[in-house]
Amino acid sequence: AQSVTQLDSHVSVSEGTPVLLRCNYSSSYSPSLFWYVQHPNKGLQLLLKYTSAATLVKGINGFEAEFKKSETSFHLTKPSAHMSDAAEYFCVVRTDRDDKIIFGKGTRLHILP
Amino acid sequence: EAQVTQNPRYLITVTGKKLTVTCSQNMNHEYMSWYRQDPGLGLRQIYYSMNVEVTDKGDVPEGYKVSRKEKRNFPLILESPSPNQTSLYFCASRRQGRDNEQFFGPGTRLTVL
Numbered sequence: 001a002q003s004v005t006q007l008d009s010h011v012s013v014s015e016g017t018p019v020l021l022r023c024n025y026s027s028s029y030s031p032s033l034f035w036y037v038q039h040p041n042k043g044l045q046l047l048l049k050y051t052s053a054a055t056l057v058k059g060i061n062g063f064e065a066e067f068k069k070s071e072t073s074f075h076l077t078k079p080s081a082h083m084s085d086a087a088e089y090f091c092v093v094r095t096d097r098d099d100k101i102i103f104g105k106g107t108r109l110h111i112l113p
Numbered sequence: 114e115a116q117v118t119q120n121p122r123y124l125i126t127v128t129g130k131k132l133t134v135t136c137s138q139n140m141n142h143e144y145m146s147w148y149r150q151d152p153g154l155g156l157r158q159i160y161y162s163m164n165v166e167v168t169d170k171g172d173v174p175e176g177y178k179v180s181r182k183e184k185r186n187f188p189l190i191l192e193s194p195s196p197n198q199t200s201l202y203f204c205a206s207r208r209q210g211r212d213n214e215q216f217f218g219p220g221t222r223l224t225v226l
Contacts (some may be wrong), residue, residue: 009153032212043203044156044217051212090155101146101215105155 002027004093006104014112019063019078021107023091026072033074034092035065038106044090050074061085086111115140117218119204125224126194134189134221136204142216143209145187146171147179149200150220156203162187163209194225 007022025031035047048059055067061084065076074091091104117138126132138145146161148171158171162181176198178190187206191198204218 034214036217043219044205044215046214049212049214101158103148103156105153 002029002031002093002095002100002102004091004102004104006089006091006107008107009105010108010110012110012112013081015083016080019076019081019085019109021076021089021091021109023074023076023104024072025074025091025093027093027095029095032094033065033067034094035059035063035074035076036090036092037087038090039087047076047089081109081111083111083113085109115216117204117206117216119202119218119221121221122219123222125226127226128195129193132191132194132223134191134202134204134223136187136189136218137185138187138204138206138216139185140206140208140216141184142206143184145181145204145206146215147177147187147189148203148205149173149198150203151200159189159202194223196225199223199225 003026005024033050036044037047038044047063048057050057050067058064063078067074088106088108090106094101120135143164147159148156150156157173159177160171160179162168165184168179202221205215207213207215
């Protein structure tokens with residue numbers, strides 16, 4: 001069975017410092033992986049997706065993620081945090097076998113001035 | 114503009130009073146789904162539909178019904194709402210195929226007293 005684990009429920013970083021949001025997945029089949037962002041009182045917006053092409057994926061707003069099959073990870077990074085990055089981030093996995101979509105429980109990112 | 118719309122955006126109701134939350138998409142997507150979002154639990158899938166007249170249960174279907182009579186619409190029906198259905202609900206749609214991202218509606222905040 002597939003699953004996705006976001007290792008931190010809250011992450012705090014100072015403005016201008018790097019961001020790392022961790023995601024590990026479990027899947028018996030080739031997964032597609034996504035990161036979504038949800039700003040306060042807003043819907044979900046796609047940041048980036050991995051679909052078996054390049055393992056390093058670039059998304060919007062300077063975010064990127066690297067698919068590491070050996071570590072079953074898809075961590076989200078950004079070199080320099082901005083106040084507008086404060087939001088909740090969801091890692092999502094989808095598999096070929098049954099097209100089922102599974103959300104992680106989310107990581108709330110706090111940006112300190 | 115390509116979008117998923119939901120109505121109402123906010124709803125306060127009482128236990129047992131039937132309600133319907135509408136969802137409509139204008140992108141001709143085959144796949145539509147409903148999620149509920151609760152603090153610390155991320156998004157959990159309630160029902161999904163892979164095409165017209167085809168619906169299936171997600172992870173938390175109890176207390177909900179859906180229908181898919183037309184491709185663009187996917188209403189969520191609560192026949193007898195209970196307080197444990199107080200939540201934030203999202204409708205989403207996408208094209209069939211594992212690599213395709215989901216587009217989310219703006220959310221419906223439901224309170225059942």
